[in-house]
Structure formats: C-alpha cells, structure tokens
Amino acid sequence: MEGLEFNVAHLLQSPIGSNTRRDILVREPFRFEDISVSELRGSVELLRTNFGILGRADVASLIDLQCDRCLEPFRSEIRFAFAEEYLPVIDVSTGRPVQSERTDETFFISPKHVVDLTEAARQHLLLAVPMHRLCREECLGLCPTCGTNRNVESCRCSEETESPFSELAALLERPDHSA
Ligand SMILES: [Zn+2]
Ligand SMILES: [Zn+2]
Known part of the structure; x- marks a missing residue:
C-alpha cells in the first residue's frame, strides 16, 4: 500500500548496520478485515541486517469501530509498534534469486527491492485493537x-x-x- 512501501535497493547495498528513517503516511481510508482505517501516521526505521532489512515501525492509526454496548460508530486512535525482518528474493547486486529459509510468516522484499509494511501493519493493528470496543468506558x-x-x-x-x-x-x- 502506498505510504507503507519503501524502496530499499540502496540500503541493501550498504554495510550491515546502516539505517534510514522514513515517514509512514496513509490518508486514504481502507479496511483491514472488519476494521475501517481512516489514517495511518508514524515512522519506520529500516536497518540493514545480515540477511535483509529490519523494519521497526511506530504507528498511530485512526480507526472507526462500532461500540459493543450501544452499537454506535465511534472513532478511536490506536497506537502500535512492531519490528519485522524482510528478506530479499533477488540479490540486489547480481540480480539473481536468493535462497533463504522461508516459513509462512516470513516477510519478503519484493523483486523490485521494495519493503511493503502493509501486511505487518495489518497483523499488528488487529492485535492492538481492544477485544471490547467501547465508545467510552462508562457507555x-x-x-x-x-x-x-x-x-x-x-x-x-x-x-x-x-x-x-x-x-x-x-x-x-x-x-x-x-x-
Ligand atoms: Zn428500556
Ligand atoms: Zn457505546
């Protein structure tokens, strides 16, 4: 998703430990499952590791929920943070495929050397949304x-x-x- 995608071609060619900080900004409303998100805002530190890129993100989201008690819609700010490592599928200097250990949870850098934080943001935002959604505590x-x-x-x-x-x-x- 635009605002969550970062080209890391340059960083992949930098020494291990190199890092850069980028802004996260998504202002087009979208949905993560049953959650309506109207804004994501924050920053991510992208760090060159032995194997790929570690993304450490701090995000504030504005989401629209329905109150469990009164069923009225309400807007809530949810902050969340995560750190996920992204592995290359293409070697940036040779252009050849990289064999890396893969599990279902592995995040990959795209063949065009783009880290896309969308899926990680989705997972971590859903974890951060409270189980009991109340428009206010004393609803x-x-x-x-x-x-x-x-x-x-x-x-x-x-x-x-x-x-x-x-x-x-x-x-x-x-x-x-x-x-
Ligand atoms: Zn009554
Ligand atoms: Zn309520």
Whole structure:
C-alpha cells in the first residue's frame, strides 16, 4: 500500500548496520478485515541486517469501530509498534534469486527491492485493537428490553424491575400525579 512501501535497493547495498528513517503516511481510508482505517501516521526505521532489512515501525492509526454496548460508530486512535525482518528474493547486486529459509510468516522484499509494511501493519493493528470496543468506558449501552440507547435517553424498563423505589420515582417524575 502506498505510504507503507519503501524502496530499499540502496540500503541493501550498504554495510550491515546502516539505517534510514522514513515517514509512514496513509490518508486514504481502507479496511483491514472488519476494521475501517481512516489514517495511518508514524515512522519506520529500516536497518540493514545480515540477511535483509529490519523494519521497526511506530504507528498511530485512526480507526472507526462500532461500540459493543450501544452499537454506535465511534472513532478511536490506536497506537502500535512492531519490528519485522524482510528478506530479499533477488540479490540486489547480481540480480539473481536468493535462497533463504522461508516459513509462512516470513516477510519478503519484493523483486523490485521494495519493503511493503502493509501486511505487518495489518497483523499488528488487529492485535492492538481492544477485544471490547467501547465508545467510552462508562457507555450505558442499549436497554435489553426496549432497545433505547441509554447514553441518549433513559427508559423505565430497568427501574421497574431493579429498584425498590421505582414506583415512587416514577410518581415523582410524573407531572400529573392524579392521572
Ligand atoms: Zn457505546
Ligand atoms: Zn428500556
């Protein structure tokens, strides 16, 4: 993804330990699975290692979630950091294929010597999103009986079953006692 791709041809030809810092910036909205991301912003340090390039990223994301309790959409800033090593598939100086140990989790530098952080960012952002997504800690949620959003207005359902004073409270709130 643009904003997460970095050409490392020059860095691959630099001595081990060489590094460079680049900005991460994605302002086009996109989705990572069920998460709507409206912005990614941060920086990455790209470090030449024995085998390839280590990317160490610090990212702040703006994401749109749905509250687990009241079901309203809300925007949240999630910060996450990760470090992943990227291995070359093509030797930058000879242009020949590189044999490297591969597992399903291995990240590769593209044949055009581009490190693309998109997949790593996806994995680490999904890990950073809280399990319980609440618009705010004290969100009151929906009434299970009538479905009213209790952040916006109150209903009488829970008072009637839970509070011993509910009848009195209802009487006091009612403007016309004689009705
Ligand atoms: Zn909520
Ligand atoms: Zn209710």
